[in-house]
Amino acid sequence: MNEEGELELREACGIFGCVATKNQQVPLDVPTVISLGLVGLQHRGQESAGIVTTYGKDVYQISKVKGMGLVNQIFKPESLEKLKGNIGIGHTRYSTAGASQIDNCQPFIVETMHGLISVAHNGELINAKKLKRKVLSSGIGLSTGSDSEVITQLLSSSPPNGEPNGPDWPARIKWLMTKTPTSYSLVVMHKDVVYAVRDPLGNRPLCIGKVLPGTGSLPNINECADQEAHGWIVSSESCSFQAIGASYYREVEPGEIVALTESGVKSVGIVERPDNGLPAFCIFEYVYFSRPDTLLEGQMVYTVRKRCGMMLAHEAPVAADLVSTVPESATPAAMGFSIESGIPYVEVLCKNRYEGRTFIQPSSRLRQLGVAKKFGALTDNLKNQRIVLIDDSIVRGNTMGPIVKLLKKSGAKEVHIRVASPPLKHPCYMGINIPTREELIANKMDEELLAYHFGADSVRYLSVDGLQTAVKEGIKDKGKAGHCVACLTGTYPVKLEW
């Protein structure tokens, strides 16, 4: 998946929350902790970012900073100074075509009859249209039409426990969760509480960390020390913990609502899955989205990717002189393939780090050289070699052809493509912006045709079973785990209603 911009998280971005523990000698600098947390989630969204903080005493006292661009660009010292509070939430957002504007930048702050609430959202409501009709038909006007606005209006208006307008936020959130099973992870801030919420299917990740006291000593992030907490954090991924000096505590369970306050962390409710089915955690978080050092379901993403590569070597072996990768996302899988196959891992491509999104439009002669702007061939390493080239996934298939051509022109004898995930064939309605069926190359060509199309000597995918086996191998309680593979099989975790 080096085809930039092909696979995009729609409303699915990075969310983060932090609460300082009370009575600390040196209070935790909550706005800075959140900004560092968002830096660690930057790979989940580069379009815009926002932070909202409060001291939690007055439901109308809140400070916010939002902006377009990278977290580093938005949260400079002068903007961090505007953020006051010992509790707060943050969001970093993916760039999707057209909607790239400040209006959609989260967290959203909404005034309700019980004061202000702030909400940051990762995911996409599978039955968004139906819910939106429901909101509109109750006489509410919507100004952005986004899923996140639908969520905030449902939270504002929900009648929990027969007490139509009570300020019982866990009850309101539960009520929301009964209306829509997926896909969302949320942080909801009201007064002096941050609620961390994962949808009943557990489709998007969310985990809790404990900020350890002490100045500057790196904590051992793998063991949650007995020390008293300096504060608590909640994050889409655990890769953001180390930079904060926090240790991994636990995941938010599917359907669970966890309250973070100055007194600590407490589970305040859980919503059951319909028919007590299994969760449907997005398997592409392993394949592509999450950072390699993140822990998901108790295992490190890098290790899962390595296992996928090993499984692939097992399923689709090939005689070759070297295993390589299109830098950088498929490297763990390539390492795994090399270990399993015994074929040495060698670099064959060198990346132009500054290439970015090029606006230079070359004339027709030069357009087909596009890939060479991004990658240089390391000819010494590949001349007369039979190469196994690993990629993590293939979506539209626009990039692989030119790469194969580049390698062959540079002297490669054979190029065998191995893809560390199964063919992508079906749309996602839970937060991933997969192209239409027509655009997905797996719907147009089988492995043989694809090899011809790419000019490669062979193309093989990992099987769905192989992927699931590789993922489950590291999970302790395998019976309780379940993954969404709808984009691979077309079987969705819930009935689609429009």
Place this chain on the structure above:
Amino acid sequence: MNEEGELELREACGIFGCVATKNQQVPLDVPTVISLGLVGLQHRGQESAGIVTTYGKDVYQISKVKGMGLVNQIFKPESLEKLKGNIGIGHTRYSTAGASQIDNCQPFIVETMHGLISVAHNGELINAKKLKRKVLSSGIGLSTGSDSEVITQLLSSSPPNGEPNGPDWPARIKWLMTKTPTSYSLVVMHKDVVYAVRDPLGNRPLCIGKVLPGTGSLPNINECADQEAHGWIVSSESCSFQAIGASYYREVEPGEIVALTESGVKSVGIVERPDNGLPAFCIFEYVYFSRPDTLLEGQMVYTVRKRCGMMLAHEAPVAADLVSTVPESATPAAMGFSIESGIPYVEVLCKNRYEGRTFIQPSSRLRQLGVAKKFGALTDNLKNQRIVLIDDSIVRGNTMGPIVKLLKKSGAKEVHIRVASPPLKHPCYMGINIPTREELIANKMDEELLAYHFGADSVRYLSVDGLQTAVKEGIKDKGKAGHCVACLTGTYPVKLEW
């Protein structure tokens, strides 16, 4: 050398030139070729970039576009359209503190008595102050005081061949070269000629490429085909050739002036080295500056770095479970160390691609966690392991300590640092912004002290001999090659005059 911003090219940036061959059916799109060429040289300078083009008929008809930022940001379709011509030169500039302003953006255009000349410069005049005094004392006022302005004024005023003001530009350039032996590579455009110039010591790289005709087929860049050229290019590094569809032709020789015109490429002069000494090509182009896929002195930079790693394994072996690297520049050396030592190569750190230059100033508690914003530890891969960690160079030594701490906190049993270049101890006056003697950590600590300082189990550098052997091994005519190692030994290639 992961200590960002430590080693900087002062006036030493990326330069590029292009000339379209005459009578082509589809004329070469020179402005686009140059912009693509500069994208490939982006690693040599990210502060600003500029392109100047002309049709070469009128010495006063010239078009230019310059700007601050990356090449991609400056050369969008609307700005490329402003560039007219079938010949041109370009420049990409390194960001150095303070001087980051549009005034210094190259190429410079200067009006002389014989019309406009344009100049782009990579390097730093070793006797700049003396030359500047010479220019000033002749009654010329200098408005930027940069080395490049000194060069353009010397070119404007030089009295070649006893004909004080003749338009014989090769003679003027030769005269300039007799006044200052190093350090500069230049592209000089006048009317319909681009002169490619390398100083007599050959301190900075410069090479020539042949643009092949045909639409879109990637040429085999390693063999300069017999086909007629579509155009000719000159570039600081050959890594920019593939994206243009150009094949490698040859280097500009130390002291040589090559003229590129619509009729082809022609050597128009060579200036001898004083005392017929050896060249002094900067050895750090191999160690750090050049892109791995560039060819220098006939060999690929990646391969030289791999050999440095092999030599290092030979010189400073250690018992360990895995070899790894601080991503990404030291990877080739780590691969070499792994091959030579037989210890497997394993990734232990994962890079936050979006970290960039962080403006977020964490409070004291968080400041020491800085490195964790940039790198995540892949704990599964390193727990209880004895690690050999390869770096390409150590300058101020600010980053290595926190990385060792991060690895150890994450479970590493031992961390042995191996540096694929010798200790850096002396200032450079030829284009590299090496810190003062006091700041260079190699002047303050030996290997043992350094290990203690970093919290590492051992630290060892590559020897100067080892580096030179690794570099020379791939050069065909070893007797003619010579390298500047002044920053390592304190012996400068020419006498320093102020």
Place this chain on the structure above:
Amino acid sequence: MNEEGELELREACGIFGCVATKNQQVPLDVPTVISLGLVGLQHRGQESAGIVTTYGKDVYQISKVKGMGLVNQIFKPESLEKLKGNIGIGHTRYSTAGASQIDNCQPFIVETMHGLISVAHNGELINAKKLKRKVLSSGIGLSTGSDSEVITQLLSSSPPNGEPNGPDWPARIKWLMTKTPTSYSLVVMHKDVVYAVRDPLGNRPLCIGKVLPGTGSLPNINECADQEAHGWIVSSESCSFQAIGASYYREVEPGEIVALTESGVKSVGIVERPDNGLPAFCIFEYVYFSRPDTLLEGQMVYTVRKRCGMMLAHEAPVAADLVSTVPESATPAAMGFSIESGIPYVEVLCKNRYEGRTFIQPSSRLRQLGVAKKFGALTDNLKNQRIVLIDDSIVRGNTMGPIVKLLKKSGAKEVHIRVASPPLKHPCYMGINIPTREELIANKMDEELLAYHFGADSVRYLSVDGLQTAVKEGIKDKGKAGHCVACLTGTYPVKLEW
């Protein structure tokens, strides 16, 4: 009132709408007409501007452009091209401290159960807090808390005619008008209709114009020709008509809803005033806000200001050599004073057009010279003269003292200040951001004390009766006219409820 930034319209800005007549050979270029209309309303708001247009066939097809800054800066050719449609509305917004952000930029677009509506608003709801509580208590979350959002939510949820959710927009608007008597002028666009609405008290202006056909010939804007219309426009002020080639048609009546469609203009409802009282048109639209060439209640603003000056000369005569003004807003009143008193009108101050809001903070010695950055004294004209200096209003009284000092230092013999409006003593809750009682200088000093404070020889205000007489003199049906003078008398047109 030359004290910049003293008197500000809070939510009270400029609004504009346009509909093209059907079956025209050359269709009216609606987006351009609106942008030109907003240029003519620029004096009512310089912070931001927005335009929304549609072809009115699909209730979800709408295009918008919004931005910070002046109309000219936002609506350049490339942004105008994005606007598609034969019907549209626009808004230009005043800059108020703190809230200067793109979120508050109008027109607002809101999705309701009957499709999208767009709303632009001029004014401030006198009972905003009460209405907001009402909206919140019905379970709706508010994201900006602005009056305009309250209006759109009331429009979305209103139960007209017992048919709770019918798409009868005039009925919904009427229902809104029964909930809040003032202060608002609105343009509401839904599908193919623009509704022009003035609140029952008629507090803010709004008038209709007829776009005349013909290419480029300036229409006689004072007579609404018999020709068929090329289109219809609605605008806060008629001063924007001439630039569009439109003639003045009529005002929207207090409490009236007018529908503009491709078939023409039609009154579709009128809401009575409580107790059938008189309207309460803001008298400061005459004194300060409106452009001199605008028609209000059938009379030109310039002429009213001139009459105020005449009335002032009558009420507060003085022996002097010349009448002058602080440029530029008080010039019409000064002309009137000159005519009535027979004292010649002479310029004594010259304005620095480029002064704007100065960020240069002079040291203490220079701070008190501030007014001299803005105005230069025309010494030849004032030396040894007795000056009557006219201002249109005095708010905080910060500027007049330095001006008097400047004139006296430059040689003036006497300076008599005459203010063409009564003392400003009470806050406004209907759209004008009058400072607190404590800041209003009229609450701290009487005329005598003020003269001493300013260093002037005398100060006199126009009386409330004098102002009202001057305003009413040009109104045909005087019995039906009524003006809000709450800021002068403290008597508000409706009971204030919080």
Place this chain on the structure above:
Amino acid sequence: MNEEGELELREACGIFGCVATKNQQVPLDVPTVISLGLVGLQHRGQESAGIVTTYGKDVYQISKVKGMGLVNQIFKPESLEKLKGNIGIGHTRYSTAGASQIDNCQPFIVETMHGLISVAHNGELINAKKLKRKVLSSGIGLSTGSDSEVITQLLSSSPPNGEPNGPDWPARIKWLMTKTPTSYSLVVMHKDVVYAVRDPLGNRPLCIGKVLPGTGSLPNINECADQEAHGWIVSSESCSFQAIGASYYREVEPGEIVALTESGVKSVGIVERPDNGLPAFCIFEYVYFSRPDTLLEGQMVYTVRKRCGMMLAHEAPVAADLVSTVPESATPAAMGFSIESGIPYVEVLCKNRYEGRTFIQPSSRLRQLGVAKKFGALTDNLKNQRIVLIDDSIVRGNTMGPIVKLLKKSGAKEVHIRVASPPLKHPCYMGINIPTREELIANKMDEELLAYHFGADSVRYLSVDGLQTAVKEGIKDKGKAGHCVACLTGTYPVKLEW
């Protein structure tokens, strides 16, 4: 001359200098004084501005701030803080098409063999091309080709008094002045001296002011008090004095060099005019460029313009009901016409202050309404009236036609145009960017044809004699005064050499 952008100063902008007097208790804040001075010269150039300051002890210690835009935008507190020194110069530059770039922003700083000099320049060298050839042929390269660069190179290289390279700057400046008689006013800063220089013909204005001590009391700017100076300033126009608390001291004489130091003001040389002719002060400084409150040759510009209007009433009387003006530059002339003719002065047009340069391109129907975006007709004032409309000058004649049409459509009975300067027929080579002969409407139409072209009832210009008489009337020593009227008569003050 309301035809925006028609008449432009080419290299002729605003220049300013300031020196603090030594041993003051509270030292003068020189950077702030200069920035306030430039605000007062803003009408002479709005494209860019710059300030350079120094403590004058070290010839290489200098601080500068330059930027594009208005003085207020560039010199905010944070940028003023960067400027250190008790002596400095500043410049504000006119926007001319194409060359609008930061490279050309002044003051220029140039390193010479005797240290840094800084130069700010107002004017244009009448024999620029010849001088440039001279500089080039001496072997100097020019990087901007501007007149100002030619000046700095001549200053750097000049061989005064037979001592080729001495640091005697007054001698160098004198030598420069013998090479080029006009057009330039300069401020040149070297070490601790600011030299104020006016060319021998005195073509551009330059005057000296004395900063008076005391905190905040406005000085009487018309009398230069006996008090000791707090500092000294030099400025293109005296209108900038009041805002600084400075009084008018005297003009720099044509050909004079005045040195400003911490010890005071001293004339250090004068260069005679060729053949002892009269000066050639640009008469358009009176007609259009200077601010009305500026003193030129001892008289206030406003008064001269009023006299032009009186002279015009005398030369070209007409029966009418009112005299008016196209706001705002022609108002003084209109006042004068009214006084002389006895016809009352009445406003008929109201200006849209925010119109600026419109980028909105109306369709053909709307294009001809352009003038109505800029001006609104005050119909009450002009209906059935015979109007005398005064303009200060007519260049291309693009605006007057639409204005006449607007007035007539709005009800004017007759419109008689009176122009308070003679027909503009010839190019200027001394700093004013007059269009080509073909574009000047006075070369295409006489008064009668012009009236027909504009749709006016008559058009009459002021005569050259009339203008000269009006200008000279206020000059004390009329025998010594001389004015350049080349653009009106075609007779240039010196022989043109190319």
